[in-house]
Amino acid sequence: xxxxxxxxxxxxxxxxxxxxxxxxxxxQLPPGDYVTTYIATLAASNEVVDQNTAADLRQRFGLDQPxxxxxxxxxxxxxxxGDFGLSFEWQQPVSDLIWExxxxxxxLTFSTLLATWGIALPIGVFSAVKxxxxxxxxxxxxxxxxxxxxxxxxxxxxxxxxxxxFGQEVGGLFSExxxxxxxxMGKVFDLIHHLWIPVIILAVSGTASLIRVMRANMxxxxxxxxxxxxxxxxxxxFHLLVKYPVRIxxxxxxxxxxxLLPNLVSGSIIVAIVLSLPTAxxxxxxxxxxxxxxxxxxxxxxxxxxxxxxxxxxDILLAFADPRxxxx
Amino acid sequence: xxxxxxxxxxxxxxxxxxxxxVLEVRNLTTHFPVRTGVVKAVDGVSFNLERGxxxxxxxxxxxxxxxxxxxxLQIVDAPGRIVAGEMILHRPDGSSVDLAKLGNxxxxxxxxxxxxxxxxxxxxxxxxxxxxxVGDQIMEVLRLHLxxxxxxxxxxxxxxLRQVEIPHPDRAVDRYTFEFxxxxxxxxxxxxxLACNPxxxxxxxxxxxxxxxTQAEILDLIxxxxxxxxxxVMFITHDMGVVAEIADEVLVMxxxxxxxxxxxxxxxxxxxxxxxxxxxxxxxxxxxxAEIRLKRPPIDTTAEPVIEVKNLQMHFGSPKAPIKAVDxxxxxxxxxxxxxIxxxxxxxxxxxxxxLLRIYDxxxxxxxxxxxDGSKVDIVAADKETLKICRREIRMIFQDPVGSLNPRxxxxxxxxxxxxVNGIAKGRELDDRVADLMQQVGLNPEWRERYPHAFSGGQxxxxxxxxxxxxxxxxxxxxxxxxxxxxxxxxxxxxxxMNLQDKLGLSYVFxxxxxxxxxxxxxxxxxxxxxxxxxxxxTEQVCDAPTHPYTQALLSAIxxxxxxxxxxxKRHRYTG
Numbered sequence: 001x002x003x004x005x006x007x008x009x010x011x012x013x014x015x016x017x018x019x020x021x022x023x024x025x026x027x028q029l030p031p032g033d034y035v036t037t038y039i040a041t042l043a044a045s046n047e048v049v050d051q052n053t054a055a056d057l058r059q060r061f062g063l064d065q066p067x068x069x070x071x072x073x074x075x076x077x078x079x080x081x082g083d084f085g086l087s088f089e090w091q092q093p094v095s096d097l098i099w100e101x102x103x104x105x106x107x108l109t110f111s112t113l114l115a116t117w118g119i120a121l122p123i124g125v126f127s128a129v130k131x132x133x134x135x136x137x138x139x140x141x142x143x144x145x146x147x148x149x150x151x152x153x154x155x156x157x158x159x160x161x162x163x164x165x166f167g168q169e170v171g172g173l174f175s176e177x178x179x180x181x182x183x184x185m186g187k188v189f190d191l192i193h194h195l196w197i198p199v200i201i202l203a204v205s206g207t208a209s210l211i212r213v214m215r216a217n218m219x220x221x222x223x224x225x226x227x228x229x230x231x232x233x234x235x236x237x238f239h240l241l242v243k244y245p246v247r248i249x250x251x252x253x254x255x256x257x258x259x260l261l262p263n264l265v266s267g268s269i270i271v272a273i274v275l276s277l278p279t280a281x282x283x284x285x286x287x288x289x290x291x292x293x294x295x296x297x298x299x300x301x302x303x304x305x306x307x308x309x310x311x312x313x314x315d316i317l318l319a320f321a322d323p324r325x326x327x328x
Numbered sequence: 329x330x331x332x333x334x335x336x337x338x339x340x341x342x343x344x345x346x347x348x349x350v351l352e353v354r355n356l357t358t359h360f361p362v363r364t365g366v367v368k369a370v371d372g373v374s375f376n377l378e379r380g381x382x383x384x385x386x387x388x389x390x391x392x393x394x395x396x397x398x399x400x401l402q403i404v405d406a407p408g409r410i411v412a413g414e415m416i417l418h419r420p421d422g423s424s425v426d427l428a429k430l431g432n433x434x435x436x437x438x439x440x441x442x443x444x445x446x447x448x449x450x451x452x453x454x455x456x457x458x459x460x461x462v463g464d465q466i467m468e469v470l471r472l473h474l475x476x477x478x479x480x481x482x483x484x485x486x487x488x489l490r491q492v493e494i495p496h497p498d499r500a501v502d503r504y505t506f507e508f509x510x511x512x513x514x515x516x517x518x519x520x521x522l523a524c525n526p527x528x529x530x531x532x533x534x535x536x537x538x539x540x541x542t543q544a545e546i547l548d549l550i551x552x553x554x555x556x557x558x559x560x561v562m563f564i565t566h567d568m569g570v571v572a573e574i575a576d577e578v579l580v581m582x583x584x585x586x587x588x589x590x591x592x593x594x595x596x597x598x599x600x601x602x603x604x605x606x607x608x609x610x611x612x613x614x615x616x617x618a619e620i621r622l623k624r625p626p627i628d629t630t631a632e633p634v635i636e637v638k639n640l641q642m643h644f645g646s647p648k649a650p651i652k653a654v655d656x657x658x659x660x661x662x663x664x665x666x667x668x669i670x671x672x673x674x675x676x677x678x679x680x681x682x683x684l685l686r687i688y689d690x691x692x693x694x695x696x697x698x699x700x701d702g703s704k705v706d707i708v709a710a711d712k713e714t715l716k717i718c719r720r721e722i723r724m725i726f727q728d729p730v731g732s733l734n735p736r737x738x739x740x741x742x743x744x745x746x747x748x749v750n751g752i753a754k755g756r757e758l759d760d761r762v763a764d765l766m767q768q769v770g771l772n773p774e775w776r777e778r779y780p781h782a783f784s785g786g787q788x789x790x791x792x793x794x795x796x797x798x799x800x801x802x803x804x805x806x807x808x809x810x811x812x813x814x815x816x817x818x819x820x821x822x823x824x825x826m827n828l829q830d831k832l833g834l835s836y837v838f839x840x841x842x843x844x845x846x847x848x849x850x851x852x853x854x855x856x857x858x859x860x861x862x863x864x865x866x867t868e869q870v871c872d873a874p875t876h877p878y879t880q881a882l883l884s885a886i887x888x889x890x891x892x893x894x895x896x897x898k899r900h901r902y903t904g
Contacts, residue, residue, distance in 0.1 A: 223405075225455040231403045233469050233520070234441035237433055243468075244457050251459075322459055323504045 001326065005316060012308050017075075019308075023300035024071045027293050033063050034088045034291045061088060074297065085294030089287070094298045097283065102264070104173060105279040107191070109264050111199050116206040117253075123207075124214025125246055128222060139211060146208030155201045155274045162197055170197060172276055198275055202268055217252060221245035254317045261310035262303045349418060350527050350560045351377040351400070351445075356413035356428070358392075358399045369395040369408060371584035375577075377528055377560040384575035384592070385564045386607070388814035389785070392584035393564045397530045400562075401441050402432040417444065420527070443473040446521035450533040452513035456505040462489075462516050463501035469523045488519040492549060510673075511542035515549065522553060529554070530562045535570065539672040539841065544885040544896050547574055566815065568611040569887035572596060573896050580604045592891045610816045611889045614844035617867070618819075620826050627851050632698060633660035634803055634835050635684065635722075640693035640708075642679050653679040654690070655859035661803065666829065666836040668850030668867065670843060672882070676859040677839045681805045684837065685722055686715060697722070700802065720750060723796040727808035729788035733780040739766070740776035743794045750799060765794040769824060786817040790824070797828060805837045810845055822849045843886055847871050855879045857902075878902040 035057045039049045058064045062073065077083040084094035127139045159170040169175060173194045178187045221227070222245055230240040269281035276282075280299070287295035319326045358370040369392045377383055385393045398404045400415055415427040417440065430437040449455040456465060466488060467481040476484065482501065489497035492515040505513055514534060521529055531550065535543035551574060554561050565571060571578060575592040580603065588601040599605045640657040643650035653676045661667050671677045683690045686707050695707040697718055705714055723746075726732035733742055744762045747753045753761050763773035769790040780788055789809065796804050806825070810818045826849060829836060840846050846853060846867070853870045855863040855878065863876040874880045881902035888895060 225449055225451055226457045228398075228403055228405075229447075229449060229455045229517075229520075230457075232401055232441055232447040234438040234443060234472060235468070236438060243460075248457070248459055324458055324506055 001319065004319075005312075008312050008315065012312070015308060016305060019304040020075060020297075020301050021071060023304065024074065024293075024297055025067070027288075027291075027296050027300065028067060030291065032291065033058075034061065034293060035063060037291045038088070074294065078301075084298040087287070087292055087295040089290050089292045089295070094295050097295065098280070098298060098302065101278060101280045101283055104277075105264055105281075108173070108195065108198055108202075108277070108279060109260075111195060112202040112206065113260070115199055115203040116210060119203065120207040120210035121214055121250075124211045125218055125241065125249075127211060128215045128218030129241065131219065143208040143211040146204045147212075149204070151201050151205050151268070152270045152274050154204060155197075155271050158197050158201060159275065168193075170275070173198075173278060198271065198277055201271055201275075213252070214249065217249035218245060221249050251318065251322055254321055255314050257314040257317065258307065258311040261306035261313075264306060265299060265303050348378050349376050350379055351418070352414075352416045353377075353400070354414045354416075356396065356399055356415060357411050358395050358404055358408055359411050360408045362407070368584050370399060372413070373579075373581070373584070373586050375579050375586070375589060377562055379527070379560055380554065380558045381576045382554065382561040382563055382574055383577045383579060384571040385562065385579045385581060386566060386568065386571055387581035388566060388607075388816060390583070391581040393581050394532055395584075396581070397447065397532050397562060397564055400427065400530065401445060401447060402427065402430065402437050403441070403447075417527075419444070439473070442469050442521075442526070443524045444526055445528040445530065446524070446526040447530040447532065448514070448517045448521050448534045450536050452510055452517055452534075452537065453505070455517060456513060458504065458506055461502050461504055462508075466501075466516070466520045466523055469520060473524045484523070485519075488523055489516070491522070491553070492516070492519045494519070509542075510538050511546060514538060514542075514546055518546075518549065518553070522557070525557055526559060528560045528562065530564075532564045533566070534563075536565070536567070540843075541672065541882065541885040541899075541901070543570070544887075544899055547887075547896065550574075567887070568596075568608065568815070568889040572889045572891040573887035573894055575891070580607065596889070596891050606816060608889070610819055611844075613819050614815070614848050615889065616847070618822065618826060618848050620823065620830070621849070621851070624830070627662055627665045629662065631663055634663050634698050635661040635837075636694075636696040636698075637684075638694040638696070640680070640683060640695065641691040642676070642683055642688055643691040650691075652676075652859045654683060657693070657856075657859075657861050659854050659861060659864060661835050661837055662852075663802075663835055664829070664833055665851040666826075666838050666849055668846035668853040669837060669839045669856060670841065670846050670853055670882075671856035672841060674858075675856040677841075677856045678807055680856065681724075681807050681837060681839050684803075684805055685719055685724060686710070697803075720746075720799045721801050722803040722805065723799065723801040725789075725792050725796045725804060725806040725809045727811055729785050729792055729812055730780075732792055733788060735780055738777050738779055739771075739783075739791055742780070742791060743776075743798055746795060746798045752799070761798070765798055768797070768828065769794045786813055786821065789813060789821055793821075793825065793828070797832065797834075800832065801834065803835045803837065805839070807839045808841070809838070811840065811842065818845065819848065825849070843871065843883065855882070 035054055038057070039054060042049055055064070062070060074085060077085060082095065084098070086092070087094050087097055090097055123139055127136045130136050162168045162170050172179070173191055174187065175190050175194070178190045181187055224245070227240065227245055230244050231237075235243070265280045265284060268279075269285055271277075272279045272281040273285070284296070284299045286292075287299065353376070354374050356370055356373045357368070360367040360369050371392070373392075373396055375383060385396065387393045395404055395408065399410050402410070404410070410428055413428055416424050417427055418424045425436070425440075427437065427440065430440075456462075463482065463485050466485045467478070470476045470481040470484055471478070485501055486497045489500050494500050494512060494515055505516065508516065517534070529550070534550075535546050538546065547570065550561065550563075553559070563570075563574060572592065578590060578592050578595040579586055580588045580595065580601065582603050587603045588595065588599060595604060596608060599608055637657055637659050640654055641652070642654035643652055645651045655676070657676075657680060659667070669677045669680065679688065682688050684695060684707070686695075690708050693708060697705045697707050699705060699721070705718060707715070707718055710718060737745070740759070740762050743765055744753075744758050747758055747761060762776060766773045766776060771787060771790050771794065775782075780791065783791065789812075792809075809825075810821050813821060822845065825836065828834065836849075838846065838850055850867050853863075853865065853867050854861045855870065855874075855876065857878045863870060863874065863879045870879060871883065874883055881900055884899035885896065
């Protein structure tokens with residue numbers, strides 16, 4: 001087991017190098033660079049930048065050097081100093097920009113995850129155990145409804161209700177007075193107060209699909225002979241459901257952790273933009289649009305690293321949860 | 329050794345001497361409401377279970393024997409439910425309770441399950457949870473019913489595992505079920521069932537998925553534990569040999585009804601009911617050679633063999649530590665004969681059969697096939713074209729009549745496919761050929777547009793045979809072709825195969841673990857053990873006077889369908 005973990009971790013190193021290079025190349029692929037975009041923005045406000053200034057700018061940002069040199073500089077900076085470079089657009093170190101956003105993204109994603117699993121798994125189990133009952137039909141109806149409604153639409157509706165009915169300030173994760181304030185109890189309460197709208201919106205579609213998956217997993221397990229064995233032992237229905245079929249039906253969810261982590265960064269961009277949440281998604285989009293290559297590169301690298309870590313974590317957890325995998 | 333009286337049906341209480349009868353079942357009726365009406369799975373069944381006695385419930389698939397057993401514990405799968413009858417459980421303290429009156433989720437029935445009446449199931453693999461340790465699953469019962477502490481339960485669990493003869497019980501406790509063989513898993517099931525010293529043990533086909541030698545050990549174990557604990561055992565099986573070996577009383581079921589009940593000797597030697605007679609008859613028929621074969625002149629052993637296998641090797645796994653599934657096998661198949669290949673699971677008999685068609689690429693050796701024109705082909709080394717021709721002439725019949733037919737193809741498509749893909753017939757001609765083939769295997773050609781699910785198991789196996797003979801083959805490899813069929817269908821299927829053999833001049837390689845089937849049909853036998861052929865010879869010679877100790881051990885473990893010839897306790901083990 002330990003050997004498996006070590007070898008998997010070691011394999012991550014070459015994969016990360018390949019992935020980071022690919023990420024860098026991909027970001028450079030669209031024609032032009034940050035300077036071109038910058039000039040275009042200035043031109044839009046009738047300012048003209050001549051060729052010399054542009055060349056100056058390129059030199060200052062190091063954009064005139066060959067791709068491979070730029071990559072080596074970038075990656076050595078990350079490896080030796082933890083320096084992800086400077087965001088052209090924000091004129092701030094990339095790492096500062098990202099970490100601030102990531103902390104809030106983490107809070108939002110994990111609250112959503114807890115809400116989703118907390119609601120969906122019990123309902124999924126109920127729906128499977130009471131297959132074709134009225135309750136099952138109601139749950140099925142609502143889960144299909146949840147699947148069908150686009151989350152940005154739900155965001156708009158909820159914002160309207162929250163603003164008009166409850167008079168709550170919507171959009172963002174903080175009230176105005178706390179946005180730039182240092183952390184305090186007041187700021188935490190303010191965050192919780194704002195968090196529920198995005199959590200509900202993000203949880204609705206997640207819950208809907210998860211109920212269906214859990215129901216299907218459970219239905220596969222419920223008819224298995226080991227459930228009958230447990231019943232013949234005299235266990236109560238609730239006890240045996242939780243101990244046997246639910247336990248095994250949960251295993252597939254462990255593998256979803258692999259794509260849960262990268263979702264931290266790139267997931268739910270539309271909802272975040274609609275609600276103007278200060279999370280990572282909108283920043284990533286913005287950096288890609290303005291060809292802010294160090295910021296975008298850092299994000300892509302982060303997504304890739306999280307994907308690799310996520311699959312490692314889910315593999316290890318699966319091996320702990322299912323002895324059959326451990327054996328191989 | 330033991331004789332029990334079954335109380336005459338319809339006279340409850342007459343024979344229920346106090347302290348003897350533990351369970352009285354009267355007019356038990358279990359229905360399954362389905363869209364088209366109601367399936368009466370159990371239809372007015374009555375019987376008694378007595379202390380220290382074994383009641384065998386026999387019947388073919390669909391007879392309702394399993395549902396009867398599950399009804400007792402009220403664990404019938406949805407939508408089945410008990411609609412009438414009573415099941416009176418007499419407790420040792422003199423009180424009694426009608427199980428049919430208890431709700432299927434009530435605390436009362438749960439206190440009975442596992443504690444007073446325990447059950448073991450057919451599939452030891454899937455009947456235990458794969459993700460919990462053996463100890464966890466056994467201790468659960470102890471803690472639930474006997475309110476033991478964790479440490480006590482663990483000690484008792486080790487003790488139970490020792491009772492069911494699992495090696496190193498103190499370590500086995502923390503193992504998972506997939507680390508055990510089928511026989512060991514069934515022992516774990518038995519340990520779990522016995523945990524609370526139940527008065528009644530219900531065993532639902534507990535040895536059907538096991539090899540004969542393992543079966544003999546499990547039956548022995550159940551008998552031994554029954555004598556120690558004085559349990560009543562209700563043993564459900566379709567194997568008349570097992571019934572003859574262990575039963576005190578027998579209940580013959582058909583379509584949810586009891587056809588006949590009585591002590592084991594009467595059932596076997598003086599059956600009254602027509603169905604029982606038919607059942608016993610079809611079992612006895614498989615105890616000797618088929619009439620068609622007795623009438624036929626013996627095969628010409630000097631003829632040149634159709635298939636000659638020399639030093640065949642088939643290894644799996646890494647070349648450093650290979651698993652030798654087929655290890656240096658040499659045998660021959662003569663024209664027009666049936667060669668039986670017999671062995672237990674893991675003996676390599678199926679792998680051997682598949683190598684004959686090169687479904688697997690053998691690691692070494694030769695399979696020399698003599699074509700109709702006299703030329704010889706080595707199947708192991710043959711190129712693609714030659715192999716294609718050989719596969720037209722060597723066909724296969726599979727074990728599972730459900731899994732081996734594509735559910736989305738009509739019967740005509742299934743049977744016609746080999747003709748079509750080999751470009752032999754199409755259109756009108758194909759239709760005629762298919763109709764002719766269906767007639768040959770005893771299927772009505774008018775059914776050709778139906779899908780496989782509309783046919784019974786026996787009919788499906790006929791479809792498989794029709795598909796195999798479609799290309800006028802010279803050799804057919806039949807892998808456990810009758811194992812999934814009820815005993816009454818088995819001899820019919822074998823007779824059909826033998827008729828076709830004589831008519832079409834086929835050679836069969838007949839792979840089976842069932843010595844009865846082999847004896848009925850085969851001219852010669854090869855016995856396989858751990859990848860090697862340990863003995864070959866004429867059927868009578870191998871069956872009646874085996875020379876190799878493994879063959880002797882194998883034959884001694886097979887229960888004979890005659891209660892007057894109980895012989896399993898005389899069996900011996902082969903450990904070579």
